[in-house]
Amino acid sequence: GDSVTQMEGPVTLSEEAFLTINCTYTATGYPSLFWYVQYPGEGLQLLLKATKADDKGSNKGFEATYRKETTSFHLEKGSVQVSDSAVYFCALYNAGNNRKLIWGLGTSLGVNP
Amino acid sequence: EAGVTQFPSHSVIEKGQTVTLRCDPISGHDNLYWYRRVMGKEIKFLLHFVKESKQDESGMPNNRFLAERTGGTYSTLKVQPAELEDSGVYFCASSQSRQTGELFFGEGSRLTVL
Numbered sequence: 001g002d003s004v005t006q007m008e009g010p011v012t013l014s015e016e017a018f019l020t021i022n023c024t025y026t027a028t029g030y031p032s033l034f035w036y037v038q039y040p041g042e043g044l045q046l047l048l049k050a051t052k053a054d055d056k057g058s059n060k061g062f063e064a065t066y067r068k069e070t071t072s073f074h075l076e077k078g079s080v081q082v083s084d085s086a087v088y089f090c091a092l093y094n095a096g097n098n099r100k101l102i103w104g105l106g107t108s109l110g111v112n113p
Numbered sequence: 114e115a116g117v118t119q120f121p122s123h124s125v126i127e128k129g130q131t132v133t134l135r136c137d138p139i140s141g142h143d144n145l146y147w148y149r150r151v152m153g154k155e156i157k158f159l160l161h162f163v164k165e166s167k168q169d170e171s172g173m174p175n176n177r178f179l180a181e182r183t184g185g186t187y188s189t190l191k192v193q194p195a196e197l198e199d200s201g202v203y204f205c206a207s208s209q210s211r212q213t214g215e216l217f218f219g220e221g222s223r224l225t226v227l
Binding site: 004032034036041042043044045046049089091092093095099100101102103104105106 | 116161169221
């Protein structure tokens, strides 16, 4: 079945460092890919998405490109801030298969000033 | 516009007791979902309502879990009797579209079974 493999954390960075969180997937057909984020004390919220190959999702300085050839959707940010400290989840949605969000384990990010 | 609200935010119960979690979706969202995250594991789908009907309940672990959605508005998830392995965070989400991965989540209800 469909699955998502996400880089395990925790990840600790200094402010203004470059961030990459790796995410790869296995799926039949053409799933949509998502990054969700959970800030401390808050619910999950959509950070960005991509619905087809080569699409780039972006939001709040974060980017991820849907790479079908490598089945990847890595999250990147050029300069992290303390306020980016959160848990990041990669997920896929396959309308042609099970039609529910399939999640990675989540990666906890801490950013030090 | 109010978001998805869940309560209680945290519940601590003894094994064998009953707990009921409640979710109020965003107004006008016909689709309501329950997901669960057990510590150290992925978030897993439990079930999906379209209005008051269960569209997909394939993720419900066993018959100790009962979900309802009265009148297509709020939903409850009852665990009876609770077991230790039921501990985790229960997320509720809603959406307007029936087939989408773009969901609006609540803050979650943390359940601890002792």
